[in-house]
Amino acid sequence: EAGVVQSPRYKIIEKKQPVAFWCNPISGHNTLYWYRQNLGQGPELLIRYENEEAVDDSQLPKDRFSAERLKGVDSTLKIQPAELGDSAVYLCASSTGGMYGYTFGSGTRLTVV
């Protein structure tokens, strides 16, 4: 099993530029999460999907962030325009729901200069 696949692994962009991250979850995992992790901090939820429906996007800065999960499988997270404070690691995770553990991807490290 390939696990949760994220790309790119690293991204460096100038502020005000757009950026997109892609995630392919584990097959059969209906629940998909995007977390953001700042240096020295734990992951913080940005958005949660159940199949193709965003069931919790309360922590997503909607003025610049958007996400989609077409056909309830792959997901993309977009930032436009990026700000210096967006520099962080963006983690995608999937699960079968309930109390089961999440499976995380390796993340995308974003640096905004």
Next chain:
Amino acid sequence: SQKIEQNSEALNIQEGKTATLTCNYTNYSPAYLQWYRQDPGRGPVFLLLIRENEKEKRKERLKVTFDTTLKQSLFHITASQPADSATYLCARPPGQAGTALIFGKGTTLSVSS
């Protein structure tokens, strides 16, 4: 809001000793707690889940306890090895307003040979 705290940012121990990491939570007692391991440049990896009614859970050299009176979980690694060096994250389920795991900041364990 529901919080989870890992007060020790770093723990340094010698190989062969037992490492003990602490996780404290506030407000209501969660139905379960989860522990993850995170290596540099990687996403967190699920290790163990302990339910509220379980005092202790073991997996190989790992042991987790759950004390609802102290509102605390302890994570032990016995006979520690340099390969155990990593950041360990504690996570709790969300409260009524949330829908995804809430993570602590993590404790970085360094095991020296």
